[in-house]
Amino acid sequence: MNDPITLIGIGEVGGILARGFLRAGHPVYPITRGMDITRETRYTPEPALVVIAVGEQALHPVLDALPPPWRERCLLLQNELLPEDWARHDLPEPTVMSVWFEKKPGQDVKQVVATPVYGPQAGLVLNALSAVGIDGVRLASAESLLFELVRKNLYILTTNLCGLEVGGDVATLASTHTTLMTEIAHEVLDLQQVLAGQPFDRPALMTAMQTAFEGDPTHRCQGRSAVARLRRALNQADQAKLAVPALRALGARHLS
Ligand SMILES: NC(=O)c1ccc[n+]([C@@H]2O[C@H](COP(=O)([O-])OP(=O)(O)OC[C@H]3O[C@@H](n4cnc5c(N)ncnc54)[C@H](OP(=O)(O)O)[C@@H]3O)[C@@H](O)[C@H]2O)c1
Numbered sequence: 001m002n003d004p005i006t007l008i009g010i011g012e013v014g015g016i017l018a019r020g021f022l023r024a025g026h027p028v029y030p031i032t033r034g035m036d037i038t039r040e041t042r043y044t045p046e047p048a049l050v051v052i053a054v055g056e057q058a059l060h061p062v063l064d065a066l067p068p069p070w071r072e073r074c075l076l077l078q079n080e081l082l083p084e085d086w087a088r089h090d091l092p093e094p095t096v097m098s099v100w101f102e103k104k105p106g107q108d109v110k111q112v113v114a115t116p117v118y119g120p121q122a123g124l125v126l127n128a129l130s131a132v133g134i135d136g137v138r139l140a141s142a143e144s145l146l147f148e149l150v151r152k153n154l155y156i157l158t159t160n161l162c163g164l165e166v167g168g169d170v171a172t173l174a175s176t177h178t179t180l181m182t183e184i185a186h187e188v189l190d191l192q193q194v195l196a197g198q199p200f201d202r203p204a205l206m207t208a209m210q211t212a213f214e215g216d217p218t219h220r221c222q223g224r225s226a227v228a229r230l231r232r233a234l235n236q237a238d239q240a241k242l243a244v245p246a247l248r249a250l251g252a253r254h255l256s
Contacts, residue, residue, distance in 0.1 A: 002026045003048035006070065008037075008062060012103040013077060014053035020128030021051075041067045049095065049121045051075045057228070063089040075125060079156050080229070081149055082196050083142075095119030098148045100212070101134050102219070111135060113215040118145040150192050150200055151208045157188045158209065160229050161247065163221025164254045171217035174210065183246040185209065191233060194240040231255060 005021045007014055008031040018028045029044045031037060050070040054062050056078040063086075066074070074094040076086060086094050097117040103109045111134060117125045118139035129136040139145050159170055162184050166177050173181050185206060193199055213219075223229075234251050237244045 004029055004044050006031060006040075006044050006047040006050045008050065008052050009054035009058070011053060011055070012105065013099060014051065016101070016103050016109055016132060016134075017051055017053060017128060020130075020132040020134070023131035024124075024127045026124075026128075037065055037070075038067050041069055045069050047073065049073055049075050049124055051077075053077060055225075056080050059085065060089075063091070073121065075119075075121065079225075080153055080232070082153070082192070083146060083149075084195060084197075093120055095121040095125060096145055096149070097125055097136075098145075098152045100152070100215075102216075109134065110216065112219065113212050116145070116148040118142070118148075146196065147200075147205070147208075150189075150196065151205055151212070153192055154185060154188055154205055155209050155212050156223070157229055157233060158185045159219070159221040160223050160226040161188075161233070161250055163223070164226050164230065164250060167222055169218045169220055170213040173221055174213050180246070184250070187237075187242075187244040187247050188233070190242055190244065191236055191240065194242065195236065227255065 002025045004027045006029045007018055010030050010032060021028050026048065031040055046069060050073050052059065052062055052074055059078050072092055074091055075097065076094050077097045077099050095117065096119055097115055100112045100115045101109050102112065114135040114137045115129060116137050116139050122138050126136040126138060139148065158181060159173060162173055162177060162181055165180065166173065189200060189202055189205065230250060233247055237247060
């Protein structure tokens with residue numbers, strides 16, 4: 001029997017990963033919302049990995065409550081994640097994955113492009129992904145991880161926020177609403193640069209977003225979290241004193 005995996009959050013992504021780790025021969029210990037995390041560490045004090053598969057709004061409260069032995073072995077996978085999110089909790093060295101497969105309730109898993117993974121337990125995660133037929137790729141550096149996180153954030157925010165305005169799929173967004181897409185994408189990158197505290201290679205990120213569009217051209221733009229994402233982006237822009245006129249125009253039309 002391989003080392004156990006602790007899984008916090010048994011939702012859509014958590015369910016896929018549970019199957020992957022089980023198929024790879026690891027016992028999986030679930031942590032659901034009602035459980036006392038500190039008590040549960042008695043049963044699996046030193047799992048190989050603590051998978052934090054809760055949504056982004058629950059991430060920080062969960063990390064705040066994480067007991068010391070588990071803090072050293074986290075896997076983070078949330079959309080909109082940036083290094084600041086784990087730096088503020090002093091997590092020593094999390095494993096991080098930028099999820100590029102989609103799993104919606106009632107639907108099978110669908111891959112957009114390969115899922116990049118970085119960190120001490122990347123091999124373990126790649127084995128679990130492979131066990132459920134999902135392509136993964138191991139990243140070689142923290143710089144390439146930052147690029148991949150920003151790429152995913154650019155994709156998810158641009159498509160979700162433009163989707164509020166025009167609906168449709170990502171191929172139609174890129175081909176028919178190019179001006180809107182480009183304006184929103186650049187304002188999203190303005191925001192990401194402030195949050196990450198450094199400039200990015202924008203042409204490379206725009207090309208990487210386009211590659212993801214081509215990976216699943218019929219991917220719907222407007223996800224279930226689009227309104228919450230727009231609200232969060234505008235709050236971040238206010239705090240950073242960024243103008244972001246195109247995002248604010250979306251806010252005026254779609255936030256009541
Ligand atoms: N699904 C996708 O296709 C996809 C793709 C890319 C990235 N992601 C990212 O993956 C993350 C998870 O997404 P998801 O679709 O799997 O979400 P989900 O289906 O809503 O699952 C989240 C799970 O976390 C649980 N949870 C919330 N707070 C908790 C707590 N304090 N303790 C224990 N469990 C808690 C929820 O439990 P309750 O049922 O009690 O609320 C739920 O089961 C998100 O950050 C999302 O951005 C998802």
